[in-house]
Amino acid sequence: MKSINPDDFKVVRPIELSKMPTLLAVDSSDEEEEDKLDKVREKLSALQDVMYAHNRYGVLICLQGMDTSGKDSLIREVFKEFNSRGVVVHSFKTPNSTELEHDYLWRHYLALPEKGKFAVFNRTHYENVLVTRVHPEYIMNENLPGIETVEDITPQFWENRMEQIRNFEKHITQNGTIVLKFFLHMSKEEQRGRLLRRLEEENKNWKFSTGDLKERERWADYMHYYQEAINNTSSEYAPWYVVPADDKEMCRYIVGKIIWEEMQKHTDIKEPELDDKIKANIEMYKEILRKE
Structure with missing residues (x-):
């Protein structure tokens, strides 16, 4: 299999999603991809143990993508070797009354x-410049000063939100949170096939919602706003990665590999050194325990 280079997926200049691949041409089987992912997730799990002892950084993984792009299964497969206390998944739904x-x-x-x-944010703060742009009427639920009707939501309003999001990410990264953002880039045709499978396979029927079809009708709008959000908010401190998602197994491996490679840049993450006094007397402490 061709080596995965995170820089091939990192957004460092304006992109056009329509020109970016949704499927990576690789000469490998699902079994080979799973084997590579298995090795990566074991290394990530060990890294998190060291991070816990180091106690200086938290890591925020942001996942965005259209319905059926594979976010849930990616989370399950990439992080399944983690200590359960070492990773927390948040799936952000429609804001409730308290959140509003x-x-x-x-x-x-x-x-x-x-x-x-x-x-892991499964859907993220970016829903506030994605879903709300496709459905600006949702903004009315926020009861914002100066926004009485949808017509009051100007282009400047969205520019302000992009700036607020950049400031939010800059603030948290300056205070020890490592932020990596992934857009799972799936083709409209692949989504059609996955929705059909939800209807054709009885054990997957529960996943289907008529809302999936309604949102699918706005595919072009979503791609436009995703592109705009990614181009406006990919930064060195909180980069976006556009990952081909038509092949779920390969997508999972790419995301896992990128996380691992990016974490290697933080060379200060190490297990703390033992106190010199403890280190000097470690044999004595072992002997005390042996004699109990």
Whole structure:
């Protein structure tokens, strides 16, 4: 299999999603991809143990993608070797009444990872410049000053939100949160096949919603707003990665490999050194325990 280079997926200049691949041409089987992923997730699990002891960084993994793009299964497969206390997954749904009494970023601040841990946002703060742009009427639920009707939501409103999101990410990274953002880039045709499987396979029927079809009708709008959000908010401190998602197994491996490679840049993450006094007397302590 061709070596995966994170820089091939990292957004460092304006992109056009329509020109980016949704399937990576590789000469490998699902079994080979699973084997490579298995090795990566074991290394990530060991890294998180070291992070916990180091206690300086938290890691925030942000996953965005259209319905059926594979976010849930990716989380399950990439992080399944982790100590259950080392990773927390947050699936952000429609804001509830309590959340709507605060600004739109409030609930995301509350879900940030503790030092030494990973947090995964399955759908993220970017829903506030994606779904709300396709359906600006949702903004009315926020009861914002100066926004009385949908017509009051100007282009400047969205520019302000992009700036707020950049500031949010800059703030948390400056305070020890490593942020990596992934857009699972799936083709419209692949989504059609996955939705059909939900209808054709009885054990998957429960996953189907008529809302999936309604949102699918707005595919072009979603791609436009995804592209705009990614181009406006990919930064060195909180980069976006556009990952081909038509092949679920390969997508999982790419995301896992990128996380691992990016974490290697933080060379200060190491297990703490033993106190010199303890180190000097370690044989004595072992002998005391042996004689109990």
